[in-house]
Amino acid sequence: MTDITAPTLGPRGAAKSEAAADPHSGMRPDAHLVSVVELLFFAYRDFTGEADAVLEEIGLGRAHHRVLHFVFRNPGLRVADLLGILKITKQSLARVLKQLVDNGYVTQSMGERDRRERRLTLTDKGTALARRLIALQTARVAQALSSAGAKAEGLTRDFLFAMVGVDDRAGVAALIRDPEFAA
Amino acid sequence: MTDITAPTLGPRGAAKSEAAADPHSGMRPDAHLVSVVELLFFAYRDFTGEADAVLEEIGLGRAHHRVLHFVFRNPGLRVADLLGILKITKQSLARVLKQLVDNGYVTQSMGERDRRERRLTLTDKGTALARRLIALQTARVAQALSSAGAKAEGLTRDFLFAMVGVDDRAGVAALIRDPEFAA
């Protein structure tokens, strides 16, 4: 099939035709920073894993979780708001939202002033699920924060917030409604 | 289609049939912790977004990025190692790995001692791409860390590391080869 080269010896033998062939030479990115990049990957992988397992049991996926979560936290959210938060297309949202409504997790009601709007809220069933998932995730965060020490919470939040794209920070700050970022 | 209830007034009007209907009452999860959960979502969303855009131009996806990254950082990695790191199935990996090999980003060579193994390394082309992507991500991390202040780096790393599942921490620590976590 694909051609496999002969066994190599030592420091990747014949492969060092050019300087760039050795990733540990030349313009190596700062090792500390790279490790943070990798930790972010592993942390997020395991952060979502726990909730995914619960969701799988009831036939929902991560996409449903995100909708559920933000509607839980922002009752009366409009579809357009959700599109802006999740940064996905109308189609992608429509599919999962329909399933959540059909399965009795989310209810839609017309906007009071603007009747074109569909204000989204959770049913009791939806609220219970959202709580269950958020409990899993906050427990993991709490454990990690206490592991990292008392000062970690503020700095971690600052770091994560600064990782958000500049254009979205205002929106995120409003959404998370955290004392530290409130106006 | 789906039934839409009539407009609601005030604090989600008739919806408060039970105590659980109001997510801001009762056993509300700690607001600080929830905000960290949400920040993690937004931070990761934007963390991956930049690299995704570059990858899209050349017809690759996030899955390719992950393979590229870990082979870049761990030249000579075996397929089995990669499966353990990424926690995906052999099939999923096979597809993206084949594309990376076919497109000249990755080379495979037989293991020196065990010739069943395929040691993975990057070509110059692969190394260049990996560097370009890692530069984007470390730049974002560096900006966020400086934003969060001098003490943020250590604590952020501690936090992220503690977010990793207990069973994987040893493996992750070995992989990231960070002074702080080295044996």
Add this chain to the structure above:
DNA sequence: CAAATAAGTCAACATGACTGACATAACCGC
């Protein structure tokens, strides 16, 4: 030599994302 291991492969499928076009309904300004 037999069993275990590393890798590759086939076939089928689920999820969640995308695009682009089009259909309603409702609001708002003129």
Add this chain to the structure above:
DNA sequence: GCGGTTATGTCAGTCATGTTGACTTATTTG
């Protein structure tokens, strides 16, 4: 009140990435 804009929903098709389970091949190891 008409026309443009907005909020939402929908149709139809595609793509990327993940899954399962079974099977093959080459190789190492007991």
